[in-house]
Amino acid sequence: MAEPILRVRGLVKHYPLTTGVLFGKQVGAVRAVDGVDFDLARGETLGIVGESGCGKSTVARMLVSLEKPTAGEIRYKGEDVTRLSGRALKAVRRNIQMVFQDPYTSLNPRMTVGDIIGEAYDIHPEAAPKGDRRRRVRELLDVVGLNPEYVNRYPHQFSGGQRQRIGIARGLALRPEIIVADEPVSALDVSVQAQVINLMGRLQDEFGLSYVFIAHDLSIVRHISDRVAVMYLGRIVETGTDTEIYDHPTHPYTQALLSAVPVPDPEAREHRERIILAGDVPSPANVPSGCRFRTRCWKARERCAREVPVLAVPEALRHTAGPAAHDSACHFAQEAVAAGRSAPQVAPSGEGGTVPG
Numbered sequence: 001m002a003e004p005i006l007r008v009r010g011l012v013k014h015y016p017l018t019t020g021v022l023f024g025k026q027v028g029a030v031r032a033v034d035g036v037d038f039d040l041a042r043g044e045t046l047g048i049v050g051e052s053g054c055g056k057s058t059v060a061r062m063l064v065s066l067e068k069p070t071a072g073e074i075r076y077k078g079e080d081v082t083r084l085s086g087r088a089l090k091a092v093r094r095n096i097q098m099v100f101q102d103p104y105t106s107l108n109p110r111m112t113v114g115d116i117i118g119e120a121y122d123i124h125p126e127a128a129p130k131g132d133r134r135r136r137v138r139e140l141l142d143v144v145g146l147n148p149e150y151v152n153r154y155p156h157q158f159s160g161g162q163r164q165r166i167g168i169a170r171g172l173a174l175r176p177e178i179i180v181a182d183e184p185v186s187a188l189d190v191s192v193q194a195q196v197i198n199l200m201g202r203l204q205d206e207f208g209l210s211y212v213f214i215a216h217d218l219s220i221v222r223h224i225s226d227r228v229a230v231m232y233l234g235r236i237v238e239t240g241t242d243t244e245i246y247d248h249p250t251h252p253y254t255q256a257l258l259s260a261v262p263v264p265d266p267e268a269r270e271h272r273e274r275i276i277l278a279g280d281v282p283s284p285a286n287v288p289s290g291c292r293f294r295t296r297c298w299k300a301r302e303r304c305a306r307e308v309p310v311l312a313v314p315e316a317l318r319h320t321a322g323p324a325a326h327d328s329a330c331h332f333a334q335e336a337v338a339a340g341r342s343a344p345q346v347a348p349s350g351e352g353g354t355v356p357g
């Protein structure tokens, strides 16, 4: 396999918990990201999915060097970005750009669209000669499907979908190789979401981009992702090609998330079981021992409290699924494969369970 454009290993971000704002004693840590590994191949889209608070944005901010990891490596073309500073770091940052979630708050309302998109050239003047910037900005507007004549307008003069197009144009200004998109369509109407996702797909082909696409909903990333990583409480619990994850999930958390995805076909909807998870997500400041999903898992047994499950391909899939095609961090992934890799078991009463969807 060719070297991935991005290789993440053992990525950790802990925020200290202190007794007071100033001079407080550290009494613990919020384990926002707690040991994340993944590869991103060139030209590929990796979807990262999980409930709010599981650490997705923190991963995103570390990938674009907005935040320093507590531990771990982020290798961009083999070089560990977390160890770079100064000019070397700036050069890498140019190639890994972010598209933010909320197009209403991430665009400065007092700047024209032209200045918002062109601001990247003030930070990286080497990316475009001064005399050429205006032309490039207009070209970027055209590329994202907006009229280049709008260059002097302000953000409030655009709809939500158009604003996200402006955010994408800004992300493209420096011709990056990787775009980290943090819930880029979550704030948009459903009808507009598909348009923006289609646009991102087209831009990926046109510019050979690699995407890390973050969402809290498995249905959103399905159409754009080649591979999906499911996060829970700071860790990846299951990862695989989109077919493996959507058609043959082996981790109970993925099965639960999938059971909540809307199904358009009424007949399929009737036969489907909706899994209701017991309780709330534990605090990342107080992570359960062993498998961190066990407190909400209907399959949990004694072993789950003792042993941390390793993210690995289940034995039964080792020969059918290629390398990195499907990894699961569940002690009982093997059983899920044996059970036809789909149907979840019914939970004991009072501890979450399945109900008709």
Ligand code: ADP
Pocket: 015, 030, 031, 032, 033, 050, 051, 052, 053, 054, 055, 056, 057, 058, 059, 284
């Ligand atoms: P997601 O993007 O999946 O919603 P986040 O990465 O935003 O999750 O947050 C993960 C966890 O880390 C949450 O519990 C959040 O409250 C915590 N967190 C994020 N940023 C900070 C911070 N600067 N200080 C303390 N805790 C933080």
